[in-house]
Amino acid sequence: MIHRLWFRLSVIFAVIILVTVGTIYLFVSQRTGAEIERYQEKTAEYRVPQVRGSLYVHYWSQNRSWEDVQPVVTQTARLSGTRIILVATNGTVIGDSKEQLLGVVNYTNSSVTPLPLTDEQELLGEVYIIPDLAAEPYVTFRELSASTSYFLLIGGSLAIAIALLLIFFLSRRITSPIGALVKAARRLGRGDLSQRVQLRGEGE
CATH class of the missing domain: 1.10.287 (Helix Hairpins)
Incomplete structure (x- = not known):
């Protein structure tokens, strides 16, 4: 008992x-x-102006062309934890942070909405911002x-x-x-x- x-x-x-x-x-x-996911979402919100500012404000506005833009694309992608693909107005890839698609013609990516880069209503190109899961922020x-x-x-x-x-x-x-x-x-x-x-x- x-x-x-x-x-x-x-x-x-x-x-x-x-x-x-x-x-x-x-x-x-x-x-x-939930907090980590919310932080990731907040971080993603700042990527668009960060990428736009780096490519347009700090590069195009000073050079008035996309010539030799590849180093800037690579550096911006590394800082933002993304893969960046810059496409000219004729559809040719002129910048790829992984350097795999450079020169590809008529590039499109149905899974990502491109960010148009404009200068006073003039289309300068489009940039695809793709999360890079192997980048340092995501690994962290x-x-x-x-x-x-x-x-x-x-x-x-x-x-x-x-x-x-x-x-x-x-x-x-x-x-x-x-x-x-x-x-x-x-x-x-x-x-x-x-x-x-x-x-x-x-x-x-």
Whole structure:
């Protein structure tokens, strides 16, 4: 009987601890993922003016042509964590941060909406801004998310281990006096009236 009671108390406490830690882990993981995603969206909002400013304001407005624009495209892509493809008005690729599509004629990309570059209503070209998942910002985000989940998992495991130890000692402390009373009652039932049960602590 005592062993069954001890087992039931242990199971109840263990379930409570597991549910609590699991709930906290899921909540923190979801919040962390949501914050990282929100930060990525905010960062993406600043990419368009950043790319436009780099290509148009800092290059076209000074040179009045796209000649030798490739180094600027590469640097802008590296800073923004994207792949940038610059297409001239005739559809020819004149800048590619990965240098794979240079010279391609009539380039289009149906998965990305091109950003038109204009100068007083005159179309100067189009730029495709494609997220580069291998770029440093995205790698940093993934590493941050993975490390956060890892530390949450380790912390949760330690909390569960400590809680199980506490459950073991507390349940033994609760059931030990009951066990002593049961043994004394059995001996009294057999006619041994000399039994005394010494209980320590308050409230027994």
